Amino acid sequence: MDATQVRIDDIVKGHDVVLFMKGTPLFPQCGFSSRAVAIMEHLDVPFHPVDVLQDMEIRQGIKAYSDWPTIPQLYVKGEFIGGSDIMMEMFEAGELQALMADSGVKAG
Numbered sequence: 001m002d003a004t005q006v007r008i009d010d011i012v013k014g015h016d017v018v019l020f021m022k023g024t025p026l027f028p029q030c031g032f033s034s035r036a037v038a039i040m041e042h043l044d045v046p047f048h049p050v051d052v053l054q055d056m057e058i059r060q061g062i063k064a065y066s067d068w069p070t071i072p073q074l075y076v077k078g079e080f081i082g083g084s085d086i087m088m089e090m091f092e093a094g095e096l097q098a099l100m101a102d103s104g105v106k107a108g
Contacts, residue, residue, distance in 0.1 A: 002061075004057040004058065004060075004061035005061055005064070005065055007057075007058070007061075008058060008061055008062055008065045009065070011048070011050060012065075012075045012078055013078050014048075015047075015048035016046075016076065016077055016103070016104075016105050017040075017045055017046065017047040017048065017074070017075070017076050017077075017100075017105055018047065018048045018049075018050060018074070018075040019036055019037070019040060019047050019048070019049050019050070019072055019073070019074050019075075020050045020052055020058070020062050020071055020072055020073040020074075020075075021033035021036060021037065021049055021050065021051065021052065021071060021072040022051070022052060022053050022071055022072070023051055023053060024049060024051055025037045025040075025041075025049050029053060032070070032071075032072055032083065032084040032085075033071070033072045033084070035084045035087075035088065036072040036074065036083075036084045036087055037049075039084075039087050039088065039091050039096070042091070043091070043096065043097060043100060043107065044107040044108055045100050045105050045106070045107055046105075050062075052071055059071070066080045068080065068082070068083065070083050071083070072084055072087075074087055076099060076100065076103050076105065077103045077104075077105075081096075081099070
């Protein structure tokens, strides 16, 4: 792993829930990131946001790390879950809530 991949790995493994996104939770910079934040806020679980617009190495490196071409990207307990479309599908089916509970991620 190169230095950027190590940084990403440290972030992903250092937090229970990580959302790599464009912008911040208060000011998402794309509709997909906005939708991802809205889902996370509805779940009321704490998450660590990473603004990929602030670091071009992270922005490109996260795509290689996950082998997923788009942002946002959600990780729970070190596992890549998916982007906003997958998050929405899982949320609507109740699967995202179950994943958080099964992973020991508590609301509030």
